[in-house]
Amino acid sequence: MDIITLGNDLLRQKAEVIKPIGAEYKKIAVELIDALREGGGVGLAGPQVGLMKRIFVVHVDGDEPRIFINPSIIRTSQDLVKYEEGCLSVPGFYAEVMRPAEIRVQAWNQNGRPFSLDAGGILARVIQHEYDHLEGTLFIDRLSEPKRNRILAKWEKRRKA
Ligand code: NI
Numbered sequence: 001m002d003i004i005t006l007g008n009d010l011l012r013q014k015a016e017v018i019k020p021i022g023a024e025y026k027k028i029a030v031e032l033i034d035a036l037r038e039g040g041g042v043g044l045a046g047p048q049v050g051l052m053k054r055i056f057v058v059h060v061d062g063d064e065p066r067i068f069i070n071p072s073i074i075r076t077s078q079d080l081v082k083y084e085e086g087c088l089s090v091p092g093f094y095a096e097v098m099r100p101a102e103i104r105v106q107a108w109n110q111n112g113r114p115f116s117l118d119a120g121g122i123l124a125r126v127i128q129h130e131y132d133h134l135e136g137t138l139f140i141d142r143l144s145e146p147k148r149n150r151i152l153a154k155w156e157k158r159r160k161a
Contacts, residue, residue, distance in 0.1 A: 001035040001049040006090045006138070006155055015047050015054045015134040018069055021112040025055070029067045029110035032057045036065070039088045043126040045133030048089050056130035060122050071107035073131055074116070076100035083125050085139045092158070093151050097142045099128050 004010060018025065028051070036044040036057055045056035059065040081101040086094045102120040105127055109115060119127055129139055140148045 001031050001051075003035060003039055003044070003048050003088050004050055006140075007159070008089075010047055010050050010052065011089055011133070011138060012136045013047065013052060014136050015045075015052045018053050018055060021069055021108055021110075025069065025112075026110045028055065029057065032067075033059065033065045036088075041086075041088045042122070043130040044088060045130045047133050047136070054134050056133065058123065058126045058130060060126055063123065066117075067110045068105065068107040068127070068130070069109065069112075071105050071127075071131060071134070073103050073128065074106050075104035077102035083122075085125070085129055087129070087139055089133075090138065090140060090151075090155070093140075093155065095139065095143055095147060095151065097129075097139050099125060099142075103127060105131075 032044055035049060036059055042060050043056060043058045046053045054070045055068065057065055057067050077100045079101045080098045082096045082098050084094050085097045101124065103124045104116060104118050106116040140151050
């Protein structure tokens with residue numbers, strides 16, 4: 001699996017619901033986790049490898065890799081926190097993004113079993129970032145316009161170099 005980067009239109013498209021969750025998703029989950037590990041990140045969503053399906057994997061320090069299929073964020077805390085984010089599809093760029101501190105997410109795993117999870121800290125952060133990918137949203141979209149434009153200008157400059 002190759003990770004696509006900013007400028008590829010697939011990153012801007014909405015991913016499709018997975019129905020049914022077939023046996024192939026066990027293999028896809030393993031491949032996504034492998035790609036995540038190779039990329040040295042904490043989360044990776046289907047669209048980032050050109051798979052336009054509602055699936056992402058999250059692997060934060062001290063936790064096992066987690067797979068989310070057809071996720072919904074069904075609750076968000078009122079308190080927002082700032083945290084520095086990066087993205088394997090926007091390599092080399094980081095910025096502080098405001099998001100709810102705690103969430104409840106409902107999803108299915110690679111075996112087609114539903115689960116719900118209450119998350120805070122970095123886990124909540126990564127889940128929200130990966131969920132955005134399923135909607136065609138990147139973390140830079142959540143920055144102020146000047147900040148986003150600064151990153152986009154540097155990105156263009158680096159791409160041309
Ligand atoms: Ni990302």
